[in-house]
Amino acid sequence: MFQLKMSDTKLLKDMITAISILVDEATFKIEPETIKLRAMDPSRVAMVDFQWPKTVFEEYACTEPSKMCINISEMLKLLKRAGRDEVVELSLDEKTRKLQLKITGKYTRTFTMPTLEASEEEVPTPKLTFNVKAKTTTNGLSQAIEDAQLVSDHVKIEADPEKLVLNAAGDLMGATITLQKGSDTLLDLEVKEPSKATFSLSYLSEIIKTASATSDIATLEFSTDMPIKIDFQQAKEGKLTFYLAPRIETE
Amino acid sequence: MKYAEIAEAYEKIEATTKRLEMTDLLVNLLKNTPKDIIDKVVYLTQGKIYPDFVGIEIGVAEKLAIKALARASGRKESEIEEDLKKSGDIGETAQKIIAKKKQVTFFHQPLTVQRVYETLDKMAKASGSGAIDAKMSLLAGLLADATPKEAKYIMRTVTGNLRLGIADMTVLDALAIAYGGGKESRELIERAYNISSDLGRVAKIVAEKGLEGIKEFHVSIGEPIRPMLAERLSSPEEILEKLGGKCIAEYKYDGERVQIHKNGENVILFSRRLENISNQYPDAVQLVKKHVKAKEAILEAECVAIDVDTGELRPFQELMHRRRKYGIEKAMEEYPVSLFMFDALYIDGKDLTLEPYPIRRQALERIIEQSERVQIAKHIIANNAKELEKFFLEAIEEGCEGLVCKSMAKDSVYQAGARGWLWIKYKRDYKSEMTDTVDLVVVGAFHGRGKRAGTYGALLLAAYNPENDTFETVTKCGTGFSDEDLAKLPEMMKKHVILHKHPRVNSMIEADVWFEPVVVIEVLGAEITLSPIHTCAMSTIRQGSGLAIRFPRFTGNYRLDKAAEDATTVNEIIEMYQKQLRRIAE
Numbered sequence: 066m067f068q069l070k071m072s073d074t075k076l077l078k079d080m081i082t083a084i085s086i087l088v089d090e091a092t093f094k095i096e097p098e099t100i101k102l103r104a105m106d107p108s109r110v111a112m113v114d115f116q117w118p119k120t121v122f123e124e125y126a127c128t129e130p131s132k133m134c135i136n137i138s139e140m141l142k143l144l145k146r147a148g149r150d151e152v153v154e155l156s157l158d159e160k161t162r163k164l165q166l167k168i169t170g171k172y173t174r175t176f177t178m179p180t181l182e183a184s185e186e187e188v189p190t191p192k193l194t195f196n197v198k199a200k201t202t203t204n205g206l207s208q209a210i211e212d213a214q215l216v217s218d219h220v221k222i223e224a225d226p227e228k229l230v231l232n233a234a235g236d237l238m239g240a241t242i243t244l245q246k247g248s249d250t251l252l253d254l255e256v257k258e259p260s261k262a263t264f265s266l267s268y269l270s271e272i273i274k275t276a277s278a279t280s281d282i283a284t285l286e287f288s289t290d291m292p293i294k295i296d297f298q299q300a301k302e303g304k305l306t307f308y309l310a311p312r313i314e315t316e
Numbered sequence: 317m318k319y320a321e322i323a324e325a326y327e328k329i330e331a332t333t334k335r336l337e338m339t340d341l342l343v344n345l346l347k348n349t350p351k352d353i354i355d356k357v358v359y360l361t362q363g364k365i366y367p368d369f370v371g372i373e374i375g376v377a378e379k380l381a382i383k384a385l386a387r388a389s390g391r392k393e394s395e396i397e398e399d400l401k402k403s404g405d406i407g408e409t410a411q412k413i414i415a416k417k418k419q420v421t422f423f424h425q426p427l428t429v430q431r432v433y434e435t436l437d438k439m440a441k442a443s444g445s446g447a448i449d450a451k452m453s454l455l456a457g458l459l460a461d462a463t464p465k466e467a468k469y470i471m472r473t474v475t476g477n478l479r480l481g482i483a484d485m486t487v488l489d490a491l492a493i494a495y496g497g498g499k500e501s502r503e504l505i506e507r508a509y510n511i512s513s514d515l516g517r518v519a520k521i522v523a524e525k526g527l528e529g530i531k532e533f534h535v536s537i538g539e540p541i542r543p544m545l546a547e548r549l550s551s552p553e554e555i556l557e558k559l560g561g562k563c564i565a566e567y568k569y570d571g572e573r574v575q576i577h578k579n580g581e582n583v584i585l586f587s588r589r590l591e592n593i594s595n596q597y598p599d600a601v602q603l604v605k606k607h608v609k610a611k612e613a614i615l616e617a618e619c620v621a622i623d624v625d626t627g628e629l630r631p632f633q634e635l636m637h638r639r640r641k642y643g644i645e646k647a648m649e650e651y652p653v654s655l656f657m658f659d660a661l662y663i664d665g666k667d668l669t670l671e672p673y674p675i676r677r678q679a680l681e682r683i684i685e686q687s688e689r690v691q692i693a694k695h696i697i698a699n700n701a702k703e704l705e706k707f708f709l710e711a712i713e714e715g716c717e718g719l720v721c722k723s724m725a726k727d728s729v730y731q732a733g734a735r736g737w738l739w740i741k742y743k744r745d746y747k748s749e750m751t752d753t754v755d756l757v758v759v760g761a762f763h764g765r766g767k768r769a770g771t772y773g774a775l776l777l778a779a780y781n782p783e784n785d786t787f788e789t790v791t792k793c794g795t796g797f798s799d800e801d802l803a804k805l806p807e808m809m810k811k812h813v814i815l816h817k818h819p820r821v822n823s824m825i826e827a828d829v830w831f832e833p834v835v836v837i838e839v840l841g842a843e844i845t846l847s848p849i850h851t852c853a854m855s856t857i858r859q860g861s862g863l864a865i866r867f868p869r870f871t872g873n874y875r876l877d878k879a880a881e882d883a884t885t886v887n888e889i890i891e892m893y894q895k896q897l898r899r900i901a902e
Contacts, residue, residue, distance in 0.1 A: 089446070089449075089450055089453070105422060105423075106453065106457075107453040107454055107456060107457030108387055108388055108419075108421065108453060108456040108457050108459075108460045109421040109422050109423060109424075109457065109460050109461070110387075110419055110420075110421055110422070110460065112422060138446050188423075189423070191422060218392065219390070265390060265419060267387075292420075292422070308422070310419065310420040310421055310422055311420050312390045312418040312419050312420065313418055313420060314418060
């Protein structure tokens, strides 16, 4: 049996939105204490690692661990129908394998949607060591990325012990965005050795834009020409972490 | 199986221009393919994921492919477009771009045939609002794991540009060599293909069960049989000689050839190119359900546009209005069709493809409940040239393309997928298109039916012959009359009705009602043709034939200003015919 009840519908919507930018068919692992998802986008450029403990929900019941795969954009369409003060309940019918989504508030509506065949693939956690750890406000980080996006489709992120620098170079225009350690945006910076890596802005901006809705603090970790890990701090034991593979600038 | 093996084989096949070498390369590939996926490999080598009749295509536009390539490689779309302009080949561009990709991916996994096939399948089936994005990211996923060479062939496959030049027949040869014990088995394997149109299924059966499996291969409902085609000759004498002095001559209707598959209430119509076109003809599907008495059947028919009020055939072009996705209900009303059945290939468990044609035709006649909308193709058994010619001219005049003359011999089997001399087309070499309207005299009429009950269905029209002072019939016209016209026609003609054919009217056709030759109307036709039944210019152009107007349409003008003797003359019709006579380009 699996069912849950959530009254913070905004958070639920935002979380599902953040996941939806990478995956279309999402396989959730449902366990008695937590609900988890770890998935890659089809191009294997980015990865999302999500986890919510049962305490996030008003009610949460799972008798035995199982997997549930759903079309996330379809689910999002349904969730968008829920207003701020309304309550969302999910329950899985074991027999029909259909997911029931009930929204209660001004009135009650119950949607059903099919579940899909769960993916067999177990996405491992990348084994990475990082030389840079930077704690930022999601608001400031979003702004910085928006600046970079004005001129290019990729951005080089560089760190030395004092600052984090975002360098974007387009065909004609360029941008340098500097975040000083201890500023309003860059709350903390630990640098074992100066590092730099380049990332696709289309991924980076989508991730940061959507995930920022769930959190105020983002922690970036990276090393030279290695994937970046961006963790969006969650309440309780929740987790929302993204990994993004770098671009190699050869020429 | 690694997709790289297929890409390797493609590259070699592409490099050769010799068919035998191509066959050898294909034999190697098929031998190295695990039997359980050989069907998929066969589809892929032809740039497909299903046999054509299934109607599922990958269908990725170049623009989308470029986006996916940009996503997977981290290169700019503009850079890819630039390169594509130079190379002109999305495959080569992909190869180059992937070789210098900037974007790193997590957990690289070599592509397997299975994964490529399943991903292409998902792409093909993606639908709804998110379909474009879904296709894009699926393709990007493949490209992210592809080697440059693999990327080249994946891109060509998804955009429909694989073009390795592997013909169906080459695949059959390769299957015969790889799994049938040698080239001799090709004929047997080819038959399996001809009756199923599914190379992948044939490949799987011959690979898994050998020739024994192929021998048990049957016609089956839902899998179209590759159509038998006719040769062509241009004189009735030659045709009769070729067919042993006697043949079944059938109208060659100018419509769309359809292969009908019926299983109870389930009816599928396949086009000549074996595409499922049931959606274009919901009315034909209903007609089959209602008028085909067999529970299961595979039949062939010509689907022809008709005028339901008069029963007249309409030109092929009208069927074009049926080639649409939306608004088919309306098109169905405006352009109704009839079915003219001409062959039965399978009826209630019995495969008839190896039976001679007369037997198949009899079987067909037994299961069709004929009606106005469902008929057996009009035919005669002809054994002399004159008779054949006359039937031919009748066919033309009624709006057909000509005749198909069919062998009645014992060996007149259904040669699926082959063009042979068992069927011979007899079509016109010349035609004379009409450009001007003519003014014709109303000399007779035929009772209407259905919607036109109580008024006239068609009028018998004549041209004036001043030499003999007679009126010679030239066409039967039921099209172009408004409801208003139809309502007032009987009233208008009432005072001209006579009990017998008027002495000045020369007609071989028996009208239901005769008139004195007074009223003149304006008519536009598509063509003037030779006719054995109209008396206009009888025996002037050809002995025993007159001239007739094909596909006539009333323009709406009653020529009240004209007396019958002022109507278009027979000589004018002859002149129009001769002036516009042109050889028909095939």
